[in-house]
Amino acid sequence: MEFLLNPYYMQLITFIIINAILGISIYLTLSTGQLSLGNAGFMSVGAYTSALLTLKAGVPLYAAVPLGGAAACLLAAIIGIPTTRLRGIYLAIATLGFGEVVRVIILNLKITNGALGLSSIPSMGVMLSKGIAAFGLAGGIGGISVRQLGSIAVILILALILGFLIFFALRLSSSRLGRAFAAIKADEHAAEVSGIDTRYYKLLAFFMGAFVAGIAGGLAAHITFYIGPKDFAYHRAVEILLFAVLGGSDVVWGPILGAVLLTVLPEVLRFATEYREMIYGAILVLMMAFRPQGLISESTLALWRTKLTRQPKIAGQDKVTRRTTP
Amino acid sequence: MTLLLEQVTKQFGGLAALTDVGFTVNPGEIVGVIGPNGAGKTTLFNLITGVLAPSSGRIIYQKQSLVDFKPHKITELGIARTFQNIRLFxxxxxxxxxxxxxxxxxxxxxxxxxxxxxxxxxxxxxxxxxxxxxxxxxxxxxxxxxxxxxxxxxxxxxxxxxxxxxxQPDLLLLDEPAAGMNESETDDLQILIKKIQELGKAVILIEHDMGLVMNICDKLVVLNFGKKIAEGIPKIIQDHPAVIEAYLGKEED
Amino acid sequence: MFLQQLINGITLGSTYALIALGYTLIFGVLNIVNMAHGEIFMFGAFIGLILATKFNMSIFSALLGAMVAGAVLGYLMERLALRPLRRRKVSELAPLISTIGVSIFLESLALRLFGPQAQSFPSIYAAQLFEVGGLKISAVQIIILAISFGLMVALRFWLAKTRLGKSIRATAENIETANLLGVDTQKVIVLTVMLASALGGGAGVLVGLAFNAIEPTMGITMGFKGLAVLILGGLGNITGAMVGGLLLGIAEIFSVAYGVSSYRDAVAFGFIILLLFLRPQGIFGSKEQQGGR
Incomplete structure (x- = not known):
């Protein structure tokens, strides 16, 4: 317990969850076969909108974060209507360019405080601790201080959001819209001729990705207290892409696994921190060469499913071993 | 009338793929579109399904012009198709x-x-x-x-x-459904297409297998170099001199 | 004033054109947007700098050395990051992602090798100024203009007249047909990537001279501009890349001259986004090359 209450680990968990949410954002767009490299840009829009709304307009946090997502969505509409007409490479470059334009604008605006970025953004943890204190638990509970309670509450809220998004993505993939997405990803032309309004669904997927990225940005802003334009540059876009490439983008678990691995890796391996970008680069190249579908693909899941259902004995053992591993 | 084509022309940068093609498809009718490779058969399907827009001419489906409709909308109106090279998910x-x-x-x-x-x-x-x-x-x-x-x-x-x-189409477009099939498979296909007709659907069939076409089509439209050179019931088409020269004659090479 | 800015714009634009040529050559032959081109360019700049300062080479030998270094990097990238993908059918996005990997790898490697701080070429060339009818042209500008236009003309000539150049064009036209015609497409692909990377390395030295500051992160900035020009000119279009580069250079210089200097780096992509609305196939691209359907 002591170990888990360590602020360092709590922070790590929040970062893992935020990255997992970003993983879902790129997954949603990719599920129609569109590679958007603009999610770092959408994230920054969400982060700045939410931060500025709380800082300058006094909007409460719980309203500011969704508004950040909405702002990202609005921008996605402007950028998406011409770009979702584009296929593959053009879309990737156009969205990358969009992220760059957003970054330069943020760098130059007064309200965003330019290169210095925004600091002392209202913190979610502090807000929640105050709430808990007002609830009569100012002294903490069971040896856990009110600050720690705040941090736990932050993690719970983030986990709830992530949980909902996973639920959303899973339900989506087995619904009429999800099938349309999958059909577009498999063969856009055949999908169109099968009666699917491909343009509409591609735009919808683009919006959903932007909204989720915007939310992740807003959450990140209120957890790190500071945001600057550098946080959302090319490297951020590549990092989000990496979640999907490493984990896989067939099923929602892929990018989540990618996000978890890539967030934990630099913390666990010292040399991984030092050579982080090089390792990232190598992962991208190696995955494309040897396992372009990512670590988890549809067939990996199918394999596990058959293992768990068709061979009860082995499946039982499997479950046991899987439970005991953390 | 299910489908009406009138003077449909399609040009690709000055090259005419189809010129003034017109014919009709009645409810429940099986219409075969035949002609040598490159005669413009698949282009015709692409025009009907809205994948391509005609350069000129009219395509009317159940009294509604299809020109300017997007492919998914046309599918919704009741026209479905298959592809020459299979395109499944x-x-x-x-x-x-x-x-x-x-x-x-x-x-x-x-x-x-x-x-x-x-x-x-x-x-x-x-x-x-x-x-x-x-x-x-x-x-x-x-x-x-x-x-x-x-x-x-x-x-x-x-x-x-x-x-x-x-x-749930009223008109089904089949682009060389028997391509690559052996004889017994083709026979099964023939039965299937007949069944589809019995469901009250009209079918346009692009096919090179003349046996199949002659057996099941109510009407044939013959294209050559993007022009319609003949139209009629299979028996008449079989003996049509222009068809023999353009299409069957070519097969003998 | 206007003419002076125009000359500055053309000088800058000619280096952009040189970078974009590298992108467009590779796209033409392989249908790949090489996201690592900017980093190869940046490596070229550093190699040129080291040769000029540490080894006291002349600027021309340094340029040559940078081009060789670019070619070597291009070769390695082709072998390690592109060829493995050609062995099987992969999505068109796979090489894009793979070269993104190469790009961040090289950038990080450069940070380790050369350090994060900006470095500059000896200023002997920049000092010399020529005045022609009230216009100031520096020796550097003349060198940049001469070399980049020289390289562009040589490239056009080489592609049009030589046997190898013709096989590159044949491969760009249609790789299967070229194969049937007896073109060793594997060799052509390697050569194209090396040639494009050599151009990139050379452009690195020229930009180093023009801006008088090179740093590991310049690969991304300049790479983005090359990408912008690539789209501006139409993917795979050599004339388009040249004209697009010049246009972007001029547009940037004028945006600086007329007071929006801090937005300079957004000009390129502002251009692209506008263009994508109006003409997705690029200024010089034909309908078949367009991104829209």
Whole structure:
């Protein structure tokens, strides 16, 4: 317990969850076969909108974060209507360019405080601790201080959001819209001729990705207290892409696994921190060469499913071993 | 009248792929479109399904002009097609492929799918039942859980027809459905197309297998170099001098 | 004033054109957008700098050395990051992602090798100024203009007249047909990537001279501009890349001259986004090359 209450680990968990949410954002767009490299840009829009709304307009946090997502969505509409007409490479470059334009604008605006970025953004943890204190638990509970309670509450809220998004993505993939997405990803032309309004669904997927990225940005802003334009540059876009490439983008678990691995890796391996970008680069190249579908693909899941259902004995053992591993 | 084409012309940068082509398709009729390779048959399908826009001319489906409609809208209006080179959603199961085909006949929106409302579940159930019926109709009912890409060639062709039928078309366009099939498979296909006709659907068939075409078509349209050179019942077309010269004559080379 | 800015714009634009040529050559032959091109360019700049300062080479030998270094990097990238993908059918996005990997790898490697701080070429060339009818042209500008236009003309000539150049064009036209015609497409692909990377390395030295500051992160900035020009000119279009580069250079210089200097780096992509609305196939691209359907 002591170990888990360590602020360092709590922070790590929040970062893992935020990255997992970003993983879902790129997954949603990719599920129609569109590679958007603009999610770092959408994230920054969400982060700045939410931060500025709380800082300058006094909007409460719980309203500011969704508004950040909405702002990202609005921008996605402007950028998406011409770009979702584009296929593959053009879309990737156009969205990358969009992220760059957003970054330069943020760098130059007064309200965003330019290169210095925004600091002392209202913190979610502090807000929640105050709430808990007002609830009569100012002294903490069971040896856990009110600050720690705040941090736990932050993690719970983030986990709830992530949980909902996973639920959303899973339900989506087995619904009429999800099938349309999958059909577009498999063969856009055949999908169109099968009666699917491909343009509409591609735009919808683009919006959903932007909204989720915007939310992740807003959450990140209120957890790190500071945001600057550098946080959302090319490297951020590549990092989000990496979640999907490493984990896989067939099923929602892929990018989540990618996000978890890539967030934990630099913390666990010292040399991984030092050579982080090089390792990232190598992962991208190696995955494309040897396992372009990512670590988890549809067939990996199918394999596990058959293992768990068709061979009860082995499946039982499997479950046991899987439970005991953390 | 199900479909009416009038003086349809399509040019690709000055090159005419189709010139002044016109014919009609009546309800429940099987119309064969034949002609040598490059005669413009697939272009014709692309024009009818809205994949390409005609340079000039009119395409009328059930009294409505199809020009300027997008392909998905045309499918919704009741025209479905298959492709010369099979285009299935390979990573989806056979059943899912057919269910995707029914997309435009389903209503469930985003949130209904997320919350699995009663109406959505009922719709899913109905569609799955219908999709199974279609798989049985084309004769691959036992393969519903196989991935489309893993099915043998002949079954893929049938699955594509089932997917097209799922959109409940009144007019079905089949682009060389017998290509690559052996004799017994072609016989089965013939029976299938007849069954589709019995369901009251009109069919336009592009096909090189003359035996099949002569057996099942009510009418033939012969294209050569993008022009219609003959039209009529199979018996007459068989003996038409222009057809023999352009098409059958070519086969002898 | 206007003419002076125009000359500055053309000088800058000619280096952009040189970078974009590298992108467009590779796209033409392989249908790949090489996201690592900017980093190869940046490596070229550093190699040129080291040769000029540490080894006291003349600027021309340094340029040559940078081009060789670029070619070597290009070769390695082709072998390690592109060829493995050609062995099987992969999505068109796979090489894009793979070269993104190469790009961040090289950038990080450069940070380790050369350090994060900006470095500059000896200023002997920049000092010399020529005055022609009230216009100031520096020796550096003349060198940049001469070399980049020289390289562009040589490239056009080489592609049009030589046997190898013709096989590159044949491969760009249609790789299967070229194969049938007896073109060793594997060799052509390697050569194209090396040639494009050599141009990139050379452009690195020229930009180093023009801006008088090179740093590991310049690969991304300049790479983005090359990408912008690539789209501006139409993917795979050599004339388009040249004209697009010049246009972007001029547009940037004028945006600086007329007071929006801080937005300079956004000009390129502002251009692209506008263009994508109006003409997705690029200024010089034909309908078939367009991104829209």
């Amino acid at each position: 390979e990573h989806l199961t056979a059943l899912e492929n057919v269910v995707v085909g029914a997309h435009c006949r389903m209503k469930a929106g985003l949130w209904q799918g997320i919350w699995r409302t009663a109406a959505q579940r009922q719709e899913e159930k109905n569609i799955r039942e219908k999709a199974r019926e279609l798989l049985n109709l084309v004769g691959i009912g036992e393969d519903e859980l196989s991935l489309a890409g893993a099915l043998p060639y002949g079954k893929q062709r049938r699955l594509e027809i089932a997917r097209a039928l799922a959109s």
